[in-house]
Amino acid sequence: MTVPGLRERKKQHTRDALLRAALELFTTKGYEETTVDEIVEAVDVSQRTFFRHFAGKQEAAFAVQEMVETRFMRALCERPAGEAPFAALRGAVLGSWDAVGESIEAVVPVELHMRTYRMIESTPSLLAVHLRRSIEMEEQIAGVIAEREGVDLATDPRPRVAVAAFSGVMRVTGRMWGAGEEISVDSIRAITESYLDHLGPALAEDWRKA
Incomplete structure:
Protein backbone atom coordinates (compact mmCIF):
# COMPACT_ATOMS: atom_id res chain seq x y z
CA MET A 1 0.00 0.00 0.00
CA THR A 2 1.37 3.42 -0.97
CA VAL A 3 1.93 5.76 1.97
CA PRO A 4 0.53 9.24 1.24
CA GLY A 5 3.17 11.94 0.92
CA LEU A 6 3.36 15.02 3.12
CA ARG A 7 1.48 17.16 0.61
CA GLU A 8 -1.37 14.64 0.33
CA ARG A 9 -1.59 14.34 4.11
CA LYS A 10 -1.78 18.11 4.50
CA LYS A 11 -4.54 18.30 1.88
CA GLN A 12 -6.49 15.55 3.66
CA HIS A 13 -5.99 17.28 7.01
CA THR A 14 -7.35 20.53 5.57
CA ARG A 15 -10.34 18.77 4.01
CA ASP A 16 -11.15 17.01 7.28
CA ALA A 17 -10.89 20.28 9.20
CA LEU A 18 -13.20 22.04 6.73
CA LEU A 19 -15.69 19.18 6.92
CA ARG A 20 -15.75 19.21 10.73
CA ALA A 21 -16.17 22.97 10.79
CA ALA A 22 -18.96 22.85 8.21
CA LEU A 23 -20.90 20.14 10.01
CA GLU A 24 -20.51 21.86 13.38
CA LEU A 25 -21.88 25.07 11.91
CA PHE A 26 -24.67 23.32 10.02
CA THR A 27 -25.83 21.49 13.13
CA THR A 28 -25.59 24.43 15.55
CA LYS A 29 -26.42 27.48 13.42
CA GLY A 30 -28.43 25.83 10.65
CA TYR A 31 -27.54 24.73 7.13
CA GLU A 32 -29.25 27.58 5.29
CA GLU A 33 -27.90 30.17 7.73
CA THR A 34 -24.27 29.03 7.45
CA THR A 35 -22.07 30.68 4.84
CA VAL A 36 -18.91 29.39 3.19
CA ASP A 37 -17.15 32.46 4.61
CA GLU A 38 -17.95 31.27 8.13
CA ILE A 39 -16.68 27.77 7.39
CA VAL A 40 -13.33 28.95 5.99
CA GLU A 41 -12.95 31.50 8.79
CA ALA A 42 -13.26 28.68 11.34
CA VAL A 43 -10.35 26.85 9.69
CA ASP A 44 -8.41 29.98 8.72
CA VAL A 45 -8.22 29.18 5.02
CA SER A 46 -9.51 30.86 1.87
CA GLN A 47 -12.76 30.28 -0.01
CA ARG A 48 -10.62 29.01 -2.86
CA THR A 49 -9.28 26.28 -0.58
CA PHE A 50 -12.83 25.26 0.40
CA PHE A 51 -13.90 24.95 -3.24
CA ARG A 52 -10.84 22.86 -4.04
CA HIS A 53 -12.24 20.24 -1.69
CA PHE A 54 -16.02 20.67 -2.01
CA ALA A 55 -18.29 21.84 -4.81
CA GLY A 56 -20.36 23.65 -2.20
CA LYS A 57 -22.12 23.35 1.16
CA GLN A 58 -24.33 20.50 -0.06
CA GLU A 59 -21.38 18.27 -0.90
CA ALA A 60 -19.93 18.90 2.55
CA ALA A 61 -23.27 18.07 4.20
Missing part, protein backbone atom coordinates in the same frame (compact mmCIF):
# COMPACT_ATOMS: atom_id res chain seq x y z
CA PHE A 62 -23.36 14.65 2.53
CA ALA A 63 -19.62 13.86 2.60
CA VAL A 64 -19.73 11.36 5.46
CA GLN A 65 -22.89 9.74 4.14
CA GLU A 66 -21.19 9.30 0.78
CA MET A 67 -18.28 7.59 2.51
CA VAL A 68 -20.70 5.17 4.21
CA GLU A 69 -22.48 4.46 0.91
CA THR A 70 -19.22 3.85 -0.96
CA ARG A 71 -18.09 1.38 1.69
CA PHE A 72 -21.43 -0.43 1.49
CA MET A 73 -21.28 -0.76 -2.31
CA ARG A 74 -17.75 -2.13 -2.08
CA ALA A 75 -18.83 -4.61 0.58
CA LEU A 76 -21.81 -5.73 -1.52
CA CYS A 77 -19.63 -6.35 -4.58
CA GLU A 78 -17.29 -8.43 -2.40
CA ARG A 79 -19.99 -10.73 -0.98
CA PRO A 80 -19.72 -14.45 -1.88
CA ALA A 81 -21.29 -15.19 -5.26
CA GLY A 82 -23.44 -18.00 -3.87
CA GLU A 83 -25.28 -15.87 -1.34
CA ALA A 84 -28.95 -15.15 -1.90
CA PRO A 85 -29.73 -11.47 -2.63
CA PHE A 86 -31.13 -10.58 0.78
CA ALA A 87 -28.31 -12.41 2.59
CA ALA A 88 -25.78 -10.47 0.51
CA LEU A 89 -27.48 -7.15 1.29
CA ARG A 90 -27.66 -7.95 4.99
CA GLY A 91 -24.05 -9.10 5.16
CA ALA A 92 -22.84 -6.06 3.24
CA VAL A 93 -24.57 -3.48 5.40
CA LEU A 94 -23.58 -5.10 8.70
CA GLY A 95 -20.04 -5.67 7.48
CA SER A 96 -19.70 -2.12 6.22
CA TRP A 97 -20.80 -0.74 9.59
CA ASP A 98 -18.12 -2.90 11.23
CA ALA A 99 -15.48 -1.40 8.94
CA VAL A 100 -16.64 2.17 8.53
CA GLY A 101 -16.81 3.13 12.21
CA GLU A 102 -13.11 3.83 12.47
CA SER A 103 -13.17 5.64 9.13
CA ILE A 104 -15.91 7.99 10.34
CA GLU A 105 -14.17 8.63 13.63
CA ALA A 106 -10.97 9.49 11.76
CA VAL A 107 -12.82 12.36 10.08
CA VAL A 108 -15.62 13.44 12.43
CA PRO A 109 -16.97 12.19 15.76
CA VAL A 110 -19.87 9.76 15.37
CA GLU A 111 -21.90 12.12 17.56
CA LEU A 112 -21.42 14.86 14.96
CA HIS A 113 -22.41 12.45 12.19
CA MET A 114 -25.64 11.69 14.05
CA ARG A 115 -26.38 15.39 14.53
CA THR A 116 -25.75 15.88 10.82
CA TYR A 117 -28.21 13.09 9.98
CA ARG A 118 -30.84 14.78 12.11
CA MET A 119 -30.07 18.13 10.50
CA ILE A 120 -30.51 16.66 7.00
CA GLU A 121 -33.83 15.09 7.99
CA SER A 122 -35.10 18.42 9.32
CA THR A 123 -33.86 20.68 6.49
CA PRO A 124 -36.32 20.57 3.56
CA SER A 125 -33.75 21.36 0.86
CA LEU A 126 -31.36 18.68 2.14
CA LEU A 127 -34.11 16.13 2.74
CA ALA A 128 -35.15 16.44 -0.91
CA VAL A 129 -31.54 15.78 -1.96
CA HIS A 130 -31.31 12.89 0.50
CA LEU A 131 -34.40 11.23 -0.98
CA ARG A 132 -33.10 11.71 -4.53
CA ARG A 133 -29.74 10.25 -3.55
CA SER A 134 -31.53 7.29 -1.96
CA ILE A 135 -33.44 6.58 -5.17
CA GLU A 136 -30.23 6.73 -7.20
CA MET A 137 -28.49 4.46 -4.70
CA GLU A 138 -31.33 1.93 -4.86
CA GLU A 139 -30.97 1.75 -8.64
CA GLN A 140 -27.22 1.11 -8.32
CA ILE A 141 -27.80 -1.61 -5.74
CA ALA A 142 -30.50 -3.23 -7.89
CA GLY A 143 -28.03 -3.29 -10.77
CA VAL A 144 -25.45 -5.08 -8.64
CA ILE A 145 -28.04 -7.62 -7.46
CA ALA A 146 -29.24 -8.24 -11.02
CA GLU A 147 -25.69 -8.83 -12.19
CA ARG A 148 -24.97 -11.17 -9.26
CA GLU A 149 -28.08 -13.20 -10.03
CA GLY A 150 -27.64 -13.15 -13.81
CA VAL A 151 -31.02 -11.54 -14.48
CA ASP A 152 -32.04 -8.66 -16.72
CA LEU A 153 -32.95 -5.61 -14.66
CA ALA A 154 -35.04 -4.27 -17.54
CA THR A 155 -37.42 -7.24 -17.51
CA ASP A 156 -37.10 -8.85 -14.07
CA PRO A 157 -38.65 -6.81 -11.23
CA ARG A 158 -37.18 -8.91 -8.41
CA PRO A 159 -33.91 -6.96 -7.90
CA ARG A 160 -35.75 -3.65 -7.53
CA VAL A 161 -38.43 -5.19 -5.29
CA ALA A 162 -35.81 -6.75 -3.01
CA VAL A 163 -33.81 -3.53 -2.84
CA ALA A 164 -36.93 -1.45 -2.17
CA ALA A 165 -37.77 -3.63 0.85
CA PHE A 166 -34.19 -3.51 2.07
CA SER A 167 -33.95 0.26 1.61
CA GLY A 168 -37.21 0.79 3.45
CA VAL A 169 -35.79 -1.02 6.46
CA MET A 170 -32.61 1.06 6.24
CA ARG A 171 -34.59 4.32 6.25
CA VAL A 172 -36.55 3.19 9.31
CA THR A 173 -33.38 2.19 11.18
CA GLY A 174 -31.78 5.53 10.31
CA ARG A 175 -34.74 7.43 11.74
CA MET A 176 -34.80 5.26 14.87
CA TRP A 177 -31.08 5.79 15.40
CA GLY A 178 -31.34 9.51 14.77
CA ALA A 179 -34.17 9.82 17.30
CA GLY A 180 -32.43 7.78 19.98
CA GLU A 181 -29.94 8.69 22.68
CA GLU A 182 -27.32 6.04 21.87
CA ILE A 183 -25.02 7.44 19.17
CA SER A 184 -22.39 4.76 18.64
CA VAL A 185 -21.78 2.79 15.45
CA ASP A 186 -22.50 -0.34 17.50
CA SER A 187 -25.96 0.99 18.28
CA ILE A 188 -26.95 1.64 14.65
CA ARG A 189 -25.49 -1.73 13.67
CA ALA A 190 -27.61 -3.45 16.34
CA ILE A 191 -30.79 -1.62 15.28
CA THR A 192 -30.08 -2.44 11.64
CA GLU A 193 -29.52 -6.13 12.37
CA SER A 194 -32.68 -6.37 14.48
CA TYR A 195 -34.89 -4.69 11.87
CA LEU A 196 -33.45 -6.69 8.98
CA ASP A 197 -34.10 -9.89 10.94
CA HIS A 198 -37.76 -8.86 11.23
CA LEU A 199 -38.20 -8.18 7.52
CA GLY A 200 -38.80 -11.75 6.38
CA PRO A 201 -41.27 -12.65 9.15
CA ALA A 202 -43.08 -9.31 8.75
CA LEU A 203 -43.71 -10.04 5.08
CA ALA A 204 -44.52 -13.73 5.46
CA GLU A 205 -46.43 -14.12 8.70
CA ASP A 206 -50.10 -13.65 9.47
CA TRP A 207 -49.57 -11.21 12.35
CA ARG A 208 -52.93 -11.95 13.96
CA LYS A 209 -52.00 -15.63 14.33
CA ALA A 210 -48.31 -15.18 15.18
